Amino acid sequence: MNQITTVGVDLAKEVIVVCAGDAQGRSVYFKQFSFAGFAEWAVKLAPCLFGMEACSSAHHWARFLGEHGHTAKLMAAEFVAPFRKSQGAKNDRNDAQAILTAVRQPDMRFVTVKSVDQQAMLAWHRARAGFGEERTALLNRTRGLLAEFGVWLGRSSAALTRHLPQLAQDERLPARFRPILSNALQHLRDIEQCIADCDAEIHNHVRHSEPAQRIQALTGVGPLTASALIATVSNPRDFKNGRQMAAWTGLVPRQNSSGGKQRLGVITKRGDSYLRGLLTQGARSTLQVALKREPVKRSRLEQWIIDLHARVGYHKTLVAIANKHVRIIWAILAHGESYDPNAWRRHAPTRHAVSA
Secondary structure, X not given: OOOOOEEEEEEOOOOEEEEEEOOOOOEEEEEEEOHHHHHHHHHHOOOOEEEEEOOOOHHHHHHHHHHOOOEEEEEOHHHHHHHOOOOOOOOHHHHHHHHHHHXXXXXXXXXXXXXXXXXXHHHHHHHHHHHHHHHHHHHHHHHHXXXXXXXXXXXXXXXXXXXXXXXXXXXXXXXXXXXXXXXXXXXXXXXXXXXXHHHHHHHXXXXXXXXXXXXXXXXXXXXXXXXXXXXXXXXXXXXXOHHHHHHHOOOOEEEOOEOOEOOEEEEOOOOOHHHHHHHHHHHHHHHHHHHHOOHHHOOHHHHHHHHHHHHHOHHHHHHHHHHHHHHHHHHHHHHOOOOOOOHHHOOOOOOOOOOO
């Protein structure tokens, strides 16, 4: 058998399919493994290059392979899809072969492997977001059930939460129904405690992260956003510039340009939707601060925000602010600097006097 130098790995929930290739890029063989079987096979294999799509468990396998002398590279699934030989026949075998071809491309973009600590921190963020969705679903379900008995407290979650303890003891409601409210109240308290635990862990992460503290100096970037960014972006130098990092977050317009004519559409919404949502919410706060600031006290960035808001409107301004924040954050992290709202003065072009 030819010497294996490259392996394309298609990860799935139950099985792992590999396509092994030689130095010339030819497919040597295909094989299907269980999770345990793949680990045993990879350990016995001579050091080589492994390519995988950046999906669930990919970072774990990349770390595992790196610990056993292999080189593991992760790629976005959208970059692998064009290398599938048959676009109409998507299966594990074809996917593994496409990954094998894609990982050998000299200009392929790769995803930096996250550390265990980064993934653990992101797990707290994912859990917090999930608990928030559960809380919203619980309140909506309870509100709907109360409406069946003529009780309507409006759409305010705060009002429902405030009145729920009394409603659980209200004898005007059927005795058979009141235990549901008691259970909902207990469940709500459990969820809120879980959210509080997540918040405490996230704030603790920010307190012990010097980069996270530096980017919090930017208006609109709070502990949630700072922690999520530090845990998501392994190495800011993976991006050539702030513009590239903004594109990675999906905060740039979709393009359909041709023949030298530029056509821009809505934002791409690529990348991490959770992180993009945090940045957009932070932009909302930044806009409100700029609008309330007295004109003579506005910074250069705040004046730009005010002018942009008057020109393009509310929603486009939010996206522009989030985009600007990402670019500033990249500069702070990539260059190891602190945020300075007057940094533009150091780079302002020097005006030379024109001789008469």
